[in-house]
Amino acid sequence: MMICNRKEVTKVDTMNEHLVTYFVLMTLVIIKPIKKRLKSLLRKIMNVIPAIDLLEGRCVRLYQGDYARSQTFNENPVEVARQWVDEGATLLHLVDLDGAKVGHAVNQKAIEAIVKAVDVPCQVGGGLRDRASVSTLINLGVKRAILGTVAVEKPQLVAELCGEFPGQILVGIDARNGKVATRGWLETSEVLATDLAHQMAQLGAAEIIYTDIQRDGTLSGPNLEALRELANAVAIPVIASGGVSSIADLLSLLALEPLGVTGAIVGRAIYTGDISLKEAIRAVGQGRWQDVPPDLGSSSFA
Known part of the structure; x- marks a missing residue:
């Protein structure tokens, strides 16, 4: 009959616990990023989302976020x-520039009119x-609400809204x-991005x-390095914004899609x-691998 020393049994149990903990941590570290990359690769599309920036009810564009340099x-x-x-957009990105400046909705009528006018x-x-x-926007038919300032100033509110409107808070x-x-x-x-x-x-x-x-x-083109760093920091999708000037810029973003x-x-x-x-949609959207031309710098297709 084999008699085990109590200390030896305790030591073995402790080692087993450490091994279990190690394998759990390795699973989180290795499997989760792989799952994220596989999911991205299986998408087979990158969504091209046109922006409509609203200032005093008009469709404008700012230069480097400067309200004094709006066009x-x-x-x-x-x-x-x-x-x-x-032209093929399947999602529209609307920004209430006046609202962002003063902290409450200003262009709600224009937003409501757009939501009612389109079927995307x-x-x-x-x-x-x-x-x-x-809540008001969601009730108007807006699919997803984008939070900005409150993410820094009131993170608890973000958590509450994510719970109340799952999948609809960006x-x-x-x-x-x-x-x-x-x-x-x-x-x-x-705060670092x-x-x-x-x-x-x-x-x-x-x-x-x-x-x-x-x-x-x-x-001037997207900031690929900043996007890469940010995408590596999270396990949720990232949408790139700012600087896209050509089909080539959009194609360059494909390298970051697996991230x-x-x-x-x-x-x-x-x-x-x-x-x-x-x-743009043809270049990086549905069936893009067949549609990408040999000259990746080209902005038009034959």
Whole structure:
């Protein structure tokens, strides 16, 4: 009959516990990122999302977030929304610039008119800083609400809204030199974009929209390194915004899709004609592997 020393049994049990803990941690570290990458690869599309920025009811574009350097492209945002849907958009990105500046909805009538006029979902941001404003938009038919300033100032509110409206709360992270800007880009905090993204993902945000303010409206190309760093910090989808100027820029984002960058918001380039929305969708949308031309720098297809 074999008699085991009590200390030896305790030692073996402790070692087994450590091994179990080790394998659990390794599963979280290895399997979760792999699952994320496989899911992204299986999507087979990157969503191209046209932006409609609203200022005093007009469709405008800002330059690097500067309200004093706005350019009006159309007095009728509903007309613009219909145009983008006709060209193949499956989602519209609406921003209440006045609302972002003052902290409450200003262009609600224009937003409601757009939602009623198109048969594709709309996501809306700008000035959403309490439950009532988010609830009002959802009740109007807005599919997804984008929170910005409150993510920094009231993270608990973000958690509550994510619980109340699962899958419908996105967090917009707008950054200058890696630090989060708030209140319509008028203030810059000391919070790092990657840290905020990680926190918001843990609180239940469905997606992160990352905007590099210094690229926004400049047609200078997306900040790929910042996007890569942020996508690596979270296990939820990331939408790129700011600087997209060509089909080549959109194609460059495909390298980040396995990391979770699943969409790109396009603004000034589709208003100036630098990008055809139809061609953009064809380049990185459904069936893109067959459609990407040999010359990746080309902005048109034969």
